[in-house]
Amino acid sequence: MRIYPTMKIFAILAVAMFALVQTSMAKEADTIDELVAMFDDSKCAECHEQVYKEWQNSWHSKAIVSSLKGMRNFIAVGLAKEWNTPVTKAEVLKCLDCHAPAVNYASEKLAKELAGLIVTSFDKKDTDEGKKAKAQLARLNVGCYSCHHIKATEVAKGLRGEPKKGVIYTGSDVDAGDAHESIQTVDITRSVFCMQCHGVYKAPDGETIKCNTLSGSYQNTYQNHGGSQTCQECHMKKGHLFPGGHDIETVTEGLGFNVEIAQYQHLPGKIAGVKDKKKWVPSAVVNAFIENKTGHRVPDG
Ligand code: HEC
Numbered sequence: 001m002r003i004y005p006t007m008k009i010f011a012i013l014a015v016a017m018f019a020l021v022q023t024s025m026a027k028e029a030d031t032i033d034e035l036v037a038m039f040d041d042s043k044c045a046e047c048h049e050q051v052y053k054e055w056q057n058s059w060h061s062k063a064i065v066s067s068l069k070g071m072r073n074f075i076a077v078g079l080a081k082e083w084n085t086p087v088t089k090a091e092v093l094k095c096l097d098c099h100a101p102a103v104n105y106a107s108e109k110l111a112k113e114l115a116g117l118i119v120t121s122f123d124k125k126d127t128d129e130g131k132k133a134k135a136q137l138a139r140l141n142v143g144c145y146s147c148h149h150i151k152a153t154e155v156a157k158g159l160r161g162e163p164k165k166g167v168i169y170t171g172s173d174v175d176a177g178d179a180h181e182s183i184q185t186v187d188i189t190r191s192v193f194c195m196q197c198h199g200v201y202k203a204p205d206g207e208t209i210k211c212n213t214l215s216g217s218y219q220n221t222y223q224n225h226g227g228s229q230t231c232q233e234c235h236m237k238k239g240h241l242f243p244g245g246h247d248i249e250t251v252t253e254g255l256g257f258n259v260e261i262a263q264y265q266h267l268p269g270k271i272a273g274v275k276d277k278k279k280w281v282p283s284a285v286v287n288a289f290i291e292n293k294t295g296h297r298v299p300d301g
């Protein structure tokens with residue numbers, strides 16, 4: 001058979017297309033193991049031990065498993081019963097884009113599986129099956145790559161494009177040698193970085209999710225009245241622990257408490273039914289002032 005030049009081109013094109021499909025497919029994980037391996041945070045502990053320990057004790061490290069009830073209700077009651085909407089990756093991301101951003105890289109099949117695990121881990125929490133499901137879900141959270149890779153580049157996606165494979169995005173200009181490539185991005189040092197997750201969420205299909213509204217009050221109440229500190233300045237004093245409303249020290253720091261007391265003697269009028277002579281009663285006026293010293297309303301939820 002003679003091969004015409006055009007056929008050759010078609011053959012090359014076909015091979016190229018196949019390669020393209022392959023690489024774009026490789027970007028999606030089909031199992032939890034694959035997804036965790038894609039963004040393996042455990043290896044960061046080797047060199048950033050202190051940061052890793054702080055993060056492990058933070059709420060960011062448990063961002064699915066501490067919110068199971070709400071997510072179970074979204075899937076098993078909201079989608080399934082109230083809105084009659086099938087479980088898809090797009091629906092699951094309406095929670096997990098913030099609670100476990102790695103799921104953006106899950107296949108449609110895996111995203112559905114995660115939804116199933118969420119329901120199982122809550123509905124069957126006292127059984128082995130439920131405990132297993134929860135242990136699997138605990139591997140997904142707001143991890144190192146969620147911030148230093150996925151969300152760090154998402155603040156200005158048009159400008160920065162997709163995050164580059166394996167690259168760590170950070171606020172300073174550092175050289176990590178062979179350990180990893182790092183790219184400096186000021187975005188991660190700014191409040192808008194945190195506000196991507198700590199604010200109202202607009203899903204690609206236009207639906208709005210109001211899981212927490214803190215960023216609104218940061219912008220409208222705090223910044224508009226001259227507040228100048230960033231989220232990071234207030235919340236990273238203890239590094240990656242990110243203390244907030246679950247930490248009594250932080251809560252106390254956030255509340256100014258001032259009491260004014262004025263003492264006086266009070267002479268009540270005759271009280272019906274009481275025969276006694278009038279008596280001076282020691283009294284006091286107490287004015288308590290509670291001041292919000294945070295950068296937003298409290299509590300939030
Ligand atoms: C083999 C050691 C090693 C491993 C593993 C490693 N790093 Fe690093 N990392 C470094 C070194 C060295 C630097 C540059 C010096 C410094 O600032 O600590 C650095 C710098 C950084 C910085 C910038 C620090 C700054 O001052 O802004 C971040 C963020 C970071 N690493 C995150 C990670 C994450 C996330 C992981 C896991 C995916 C990781 N690193 C894995 C060695 C390592």
Ligand code: HEC
Pocket residue numbers: 066067068069070071072074093094095096097098099196197198199200201209211212214244245300301
């Ligand atoms: C825009 C990002 C974002 C989206 C989308 C989102 N959440 Fe959240 N969610 C958060 C943040 C941030 C917090 C922590 C808020 C705080 O502590 O003030 C939170 C807290 C929670 C909590 C309370 C956890 C606790 O420990 O008290 C539950 C439950 C929850 N989310 C469920 C959901 C469900 C269900 C969905 C999907 C319908 C969802 N979230 C979508 C960001 C988001």
Ligand code: HEC
Pocket residue numbers: 041044045048051052055060142143144145146147148170171172188189232239240
């Ligand atoms: C919730 C988002 C978030 C998560 C999760 C997170 N980081 Fe960071 N990280 C930041 C921000 C913000 C900074 C400060 C950047 C700046 O101001 O330069 C930072 C700074 C750092 C630095 C430099 C400063 C320091 O404290 O040494 C290192 C190293 C680092 N991160 C490593 C990690 C590792 C390793 C993990 C996972 C165990 C991790 N980060 C998880 C947001 C995050």
Ligand code: HEC
Pocket residue numbers: 059060062063064066067097098099101142146147151193194195196197198231232235242243244245246247
């Ligand atoms: C990828 C989304 C995401 C990003 C980015 C993110 N957070 Fe969070 N953050 C969460 C979620 C989800 C929770 C709730 C986790 C839970 O309740 O288990 C949370 C919890 C917290 C808490 C603990 C709240 C409490 O109730 O004690 C603080 C404080 C916090 N984040 C501050 C920050 C700051 C400051 C930044 C920016 C440097 C930031 N977060 C960036 C998703 C995010």
Ligand code: HEC
Pocket residue numbers: 191194195198214215218229230231232234235243244245246250251253254255293294295296298299300301
């Ligand atoms: C001026 C300092 C300051 C700034 C700026 C600030 N916070 Fe806070 N934040 C606090 C303090 C203090 C608390 C603890 C108060 C409480 O929960 O009663 C707190 C609580 C929180 C909580 C827990 C809320 C809850 O209901 O339990 C989250 C989440 C949080 N902050 C995130 C953020 C984010 C995101 C930003 C930036 C958009 C930010 N904070 C800006 C000081 C600050």
